[in-house]
Each structure stands twice: as structure tokens, then as C-alpha cells.
Amino acid sequence: MAETSSILDKRARLLGPNMTTFYRDPVHIIRGEGAWLWDAGGNRYLDCYNNVPHVGHAHPKVVEAITQQAATLNTHTRYLHEGILDYAERLTNTMDHRLDTMIMVCTGSEANDIALRMGRAMTGKVGIICTDNTYHGNTDLVSHMSAKRTPIGGAVDWVRKVPSPDTLNPLGGSTESQAQAFADSVQHAISELDAEGHGFGTLILDPFFANEGFPELPKGFLDPTVEVVRRAGGIIIADEVQPGFGRTGRNFWGHDRIGLAPDIVTMGKPMGNGHPVAAVVTRPEIMAEFRTRFGYFNTFGGNPVSAAAAMAVLEVLEEEKLVENARDTGDYALELLKELKHPMIADTRGAGMFMGIEFTRDGDPQGAAGFCKDLVEDMRNRGVLLHLVGRYYHGIKIRPPMCFDRSQAELLVEKLDASLKALPV
């Protein structure tokens, strides 16, 4: 088995420089099962971060669906195949009945790119609003909405960024006033886009604000914002790449959790349990406008194998009651996490299989970034994989597969407790 250093050298030579890896000492994983991973040296890790193997690493039913279909037929999407249709029906049944048409693609970035172009096709306006500290992907268009990813040519004035609802120092006062403050900044951005002649077309946001540190927001938080957007004739995209497919435990979709009725929903990562499949779901009139204007075609999106993988994920979620498990085990894990004591813990929160701890040093989130980096590294060395979140990466994000169980939750918290006690403050 190759040494880590030689793999890193080879990556740099063959794949180019500046490729990110997790951890100072990157993990070389060779096998996975459920929430467990094994590295090349035979060490076992508890996967508390990777939200791609949604129903568990190497789930036998998903593997079987992929292999059976691959052994039968896989081809591009210009032939007739019922797999994509069966999937579209089953997927859209999980949503508001008006959201009943779908485009299948291969990545979340593509899905958001299409969704934004749908917004433009519907409204005829180029202006886009997003939050200021998020990630929606990496196509040229979507990069403008992803923090630290500004494309060549720099920031464009047809994209306006509004402050994300903050996690510890909210936009001000009560939840109602925060909700109003968020809506006010969206209104301000709309007025600017109008004044500059771009016009406002689309608001895109993750309804769980996952990349922003998933602040605890009540149902209805986005109501004043929706009112502002509707008054301006805009389209709302809910990016469900992270909270979708039941991850938050009590709702299948993040937008249901917060009580948002989007016009377009995008999804990816967990959808195929690791198989590259993503989708855009919308209302028929938006789909018709987009398809008529752009004649969209995607060679691989929704091919028979992708559709089979995605269908198997939905089936496993239902058969194994994994959304209920996310709720129950998530509640249990959060309860245990909240018992952890450490002078830098500022808040512990989450929903279902999406949890985290936010740290501050003397009340300053930025001051906790170095500590969090060390914590994540130390946890890796203790055999638990988790990662960073927040504006300054001053928190840890815990996002295990949906099959995570109570004993694994206990192990996570036991290791975290030991790590917090061991690390210098």
C-alpha cells in the first residue's frame, strides 16, 4: 500500500496543486460499512461528517441496485427509460404537489446553475440574491454565490449578498426582529438591483443555513422575506443539498422544517449515496419556460444506473425508517453533546443527523478558530471524523450517516469529551 506522502506527491503532480484534503495528516480510507470507515493501515474511524453515504457506506441495497442496473443497461438519456420516470414520481411525492417536475443532473452545482437560469427564464431579470457566507457550488454562474470562490473578472453587481442570520450574535433582538432584519436586507438588495437596471429575479438560500452554521430558527422565520420576494415578483430556490432527504429528522426537506414554500428545490450529495446524481424540482410552468428557452440536455443526468441508485436510497430511507432514526438518535446525541462542559463552548445545537458545537474565546468566535482546527485533528487521531463550520470555522459540524445508532452517538461524545479535556485552551 502506498505511503501517504507518496499519494500526496502523486496527487499534486497528476491532479494539480491546491487540492484540499481534510486534516493535516490526511486519511487514506479504503473501505466503508454503515457509519464505519477503515484506512489503509487497518484503523477504524467513526464517520460523523460525510453526508454523501446518506443511508450508510456501501449499503447492500444501493450497491445491488447499481450493480444490477449496470449489468443490464446504462446509456445516455436520449433513449426512453422508465427508471427516471418512476424516480421522478416517487421523489416529487415527497414535496408540495405543485412541485412535480424534475431535471436530473450529476452535481449540486449543476442543479443550482439550472435553478438560477430557471429563475431568469421565468422573471426575465438577471439579479440574484444570496447570503454572504455560503456555498452553492462551482459553475461560473454559481461561483458568484459561493464565498471565497469569486470567478475571474471579480464580483458582479447583479449578485447581492445579504448577511446570513447569525448564530451567536443575531441580527438583533427577538426572533421576530431578526426575521424582519433579514427580510429588510433582502428588500434593500432588491431596491439596489432595480436601481442599477438589473432587476431582481431570484433568491437562493439553504433553508437550514447549513454552511452558515445552522442557526436555530423557528418555523416562519422566512415569512417576512417571502412576502418581500413575492411583492417583487421573484423566484425562491431552496438549496437542499445538505438538509434534504430527511437529515434534520422531523422533516424530509429543510424548507418544510422552516415553513418555506419554494418555487424551485435543488438537491445532490446524499441523493445517490455516493453515486453522482443531483436534481432540480419545480412547478410545470417554470420547467416549461426553462426547457423552451434553453432546450436543456444532460448526457449522464438521470441515466438508468443513476436513477436506480437514487431510487434505492428513497426505498432504504423508508424501509429502515431512517428519518425517524435521525430524529430519535439525533435527539439522543444532542442531549449527550449538551452535557459536555468546556469553557469555550458557546452553543450546542442541531436537528436530526445534523449537529454542531460553536466555540468562542472570551466571547470572540474568531478567536476559537485555531482551537477548533486542533479539536478536529485530535478527534481524527482518536478515530472520529468530523469537521469545521461557521464564518470563522469556529465550530464543529457533526453530520453522520442516517443509520447512526445510539452506541455510536455515545462513542462520539465520549471521544469528544476526552479530546476537549486533553487540548490546551
Ligand code: PMP
Ligand atoms: N449547495 C450546497 C449547500 C453545498 O453544500 C454544495 C456542496 N458542498 C453544493 C451546493 C454543490 O454541490 P456539488 O459539490 O455536488 O456540486
